[in-house]
Amino acid sequence: xxxxxxxxxxxALMGAGIGAGIVAIGAGLGIGRIGGQAMESIARQxxxxxxxxxxxxxxxxxxxxxxxxxxxxxxxxxxxAGGLTF
Amino acid sequence: xxxxxxxxxxxALMGAGIGAGIVAIGAGLGIGRIGGQAMESIARQxxxxxxxxxxxxxxxxxxxxxxxxxxxxxxxxxxxAGGLTF
Amino acid sequence: xxxxxxxxxxxALMGAGIGAGIVAIGAGLGIGRIGGQAMESIARQxxxxxxxxxxxxxxxxxxxxxxxxxxxxxxxxxxxAGGLTF
Numbered sequence: 336x337x338x339x340x341x342x343x344x345x346x347a348l349m350g351a352g353i354g355a356g357i358v359a360i361g362a363g364l365g366i367g368r369i370g371g372q373a374m375e376s377i378a379r380q381x382x383x384x385x386x387x388x389x390x391x392x393x394x395x396x397x398x399x400x401x402x403x404x405x406x407x408x409x410x411x412x413x414x415x416a417g418g419l420t421f
Numbered sequence: 422x423x424x425x426x427x428x429x430x431x432x433a434l435m436g437a438g439i440g441a442g443i444v445a446i447g448a449g450l451g452i453g454r455i456g457g458q459a460m461e462s463i464a465r466q467x468x469x470x471x472x473x474x475x476x477x478x479x480x481x482x483x484x485x486x487x488x489x490x491x492x493x494x495x496x497x498x499x500x501x502a503g504g505l506t507f
Numbered sequence: 508x509x510x511x512x513x514x515x516x517x518x519a520l521m522g523a524g525i526g527a528g529i530v531a532i533g534a535g536l537g538i539g540r541i542g543g544q545a546m547e548s549i550a551r552q553x554x555x556x557x558x559x560x561x562x563x564x565x566x567x568x569x570x571x572x573x574x575x576x577x578x579x580x581x582x583x584x585x586x587x588a589g590g591l592t593f
Contacts, residue, residue, distance in 0.1 A: 342428060342429050342432075343429075344429050344433070345428060345429025345430060345431070345432035345433045345502075346429075346432055348429075348432070348433030348436055348437070348498050348501075348502060349432045349433055349435060349436025349437075350436065351436065351440075351494065351498060352433070352436035352437040352438075352439065352440030352441070352494070352495045352498050353436050353439055353440045353443065354440070355440050355444065355490075355491035355492075355494040355495055356439065356440035356441065356442065356443025356444045356446075356447070356491060356495070357443060357447075358447075358487065358491055359443065359444040359446075359447030359448060359484075359487055359488045359491045360443060360446055360447035360450065361447070362447060362451065362483075362484055362487040362488070363446075363447035363448055363449070363450040363451025363452070363484055363488070364447070364450055364451065365451075366451055366455075366480060366483050366484050367450055367451030367452065367453070367454035367455055367484065368454060369480065370451075370454070370455035370458075370476075370477070370480035370481065370484075371454040371455050371457065371458035372458070373476060373480065374455065374458040374459040374461075374462040374473055374476065374477060375458050375461070375462055377462060377466075377469060377472055377473050377476060378461070378462030378463070378465045378466040378469055378473060379465075379466075381466055381468070381469035381472060384469065384472040384476070387476070388472075388475075388476050388479070391476065391479075391480060392479065392480075395480055395483050396483075398483075399483050399486070399487065402487045403486075403487065403490065406487065406490050406491050406494060409491075409494050410494050410497070413494055413497055413498050413501070414497075416433075428514060428515050428518075429515075430515055430519070431514065431515030431516060431517070431518035431519045431588075432515075432518055434518070434519030434522055434523070434584050434587075434588060435518045435519055435521060435522025435523075436522065437522065437526075437580065437584060438519070438522035438523040438524075438525065438526030438527070438580070438581045438584050439522050439525055439526045439529065440526070441526050441530065441576075441577040441578075441580040441581055442525065442526035442527065442528065442529025442530045442532075442533070442577060442581070443529060443533075444533075444573065444577055445529065445530040445531075445532075445533030445534060445573055445574045445577045446529060446532055446533035446536065447533070448533060448537065448569075448570055448573040448574070449532075449533035449534055449535070449536040449537025449538070449570055449574070450533070450536055450537065451537075452537055452541075452566060452569050452570050453536055453537030453538065453539070453540035453541055453570065454540065455566065456537075456540070456541035456544070456562075456563070456566035456567065456570075457540040457541050457543065457544035458544070459562055459566065460541065460544040460545040460547075460548040460559055460562065460563060461544050461547070461548055463548060463552075463555060463558050463559050463562055464547070464548030464549070464551045464552040464555055464559060465551075465552075467552055467554070467555035467558060470555070470558040470562070473562075474561075474562050474565070477562065477565075477566060478565065478566075481566060481569050482569075484569075485569050485572070485573065488573045489572075489573065489576065492573065492576050492577050492580060495577075495580050496580050496583075499580055499583055499584050499587075500583075
């Protein structure tokens with residue numbers, strides 16, 4: 336049984352690491368698209384730069400919250416699985 | 422029992438390495454898109470370069486935060502799993 | 508038991524190698540896109556070359572930081588796992 340606990344911790348840590356990586360892909364795709372279009376919008380209407388930037392931050396913050404929450408979940412898995420056997 | 426401890430650490434380290442790599446894909450996709458559009462925007466409206474650059478840095482910093490956090494999670498996994506058997 | 512030590516180190520080293528490769532994909536996608544758009548932008552507005560180049564370096568440095576950090580994590584895994592059996 337102890338054997339399985341330990342093997343289990345390895346699988347858990349593997350999932351936590353890969354999961355943290357996939358979170359970064361999600362944040363990059365989402366915030367990257369928002370930011371890219373915001374750059375184009377500011378260049379097209381420089382006088383609207385303030386409005387574009389405000390909206391950009393509000394919507395990007397939504398992705399940021401989910402991403403940070405997901406990374407924290409991976410961190411908790413890493414700490415818990417690490418605290419169990421290591 | 423020791424057998425599984427060691428196998429477990431191997432799985433954990435594998436996940437940490439692959440996870441760190443995937444984080445870089447996320448950061449590259451996201452910041453790359455923001456930076457690419459920012460280059461085009463500066464060329465289209467050189468007089469708006471300051472505004473574009475400010476917004477570019479703000480939004481890229483959001484991706485940077487998530488990415489560095491995720492890499493630190495992978496680093497923690499690597500150090501914890503490494504400290505056990507190596 | 509020695510079998511598992513070796514298998515474990517093999518898995519860890521495999522993850523470190525694959526992870527380092529994926530990091531290069533991420534950096535290539537991101538910095539490549541930034542650089543590509545920067546080339547086009549300088550060609551379209553040669554008088555804005557200085558501004559484009561400054562912004563290009565700033566934003567590419569953000570990807571560089573994440574990528575180097577991730578490669579260092581893979582290097583640490585490789586050195587730790589390598590120190591065990593090799």
